[in-house]
Amino acid sequence: MSNWIEVGHVNDIPKLGARVVKSARGDIAVFRTADDEIFAIVDECPHSGGPLSQGIVHGKAVACPLHNWNIDLETGDVLDPDHGCTRVIQVAVTDGLIRIFVEAEATGTNG
Numbered sequence: 001m002s003n004w005i006e007v008g009h010v011n012d013i014p015k016l017g018a019r020v021v022k023s024a025r026g027d028i029a030v031f032r033t034a035d036d037e038i039f040a041i042v043d044e045c046p047h048s049g050g051p052l053s054q055g056i057v058h059g060k061a062v063a064c065p066l067h068n069w070n071i072d073l074e075t076g077d078v079l080d081p082d083h084g085c086t087r088v089i090q091v092a093v094t095d096g097l098i099r100i101f102v103e104a105e106a107t108g109t110n111g
Contacts, residue, residue, distance in 0.1 A: 029053035046084035
């Protein structure tokens with residue numbers, strides 16, 4: 001089960017900035033580049049869990065505020081010379097409204 005959620009308008013996020021969206025599966029960082037492109041990734045650096053939403057956006061990447069690991073916002077891959085990746089969240093922008101695709105938390109019963 002999954003769903004799209006609205007997270008605001010492009011202009012709600014400053015250029016080269018980010019906003020955090022809370023979800024049942026953890027925080028999601030939504031970024032705006034200098035060219036007004038919008039990206040979303042899990043708000044956790046694969047190196048030591050730093051909050052990527054507090055990092056510096058440059059081009060289509062963000063630098064983790066803890067140890068300066070650079071994460072590609074399109075792929076979630078850590079850029080050389082470091083290695084790793086974080087999960088990319090699907091984004092749709094329509095008439096300036098940002099929506100992200102968030103997987104619903106699984107439910108089940110025992111017995």
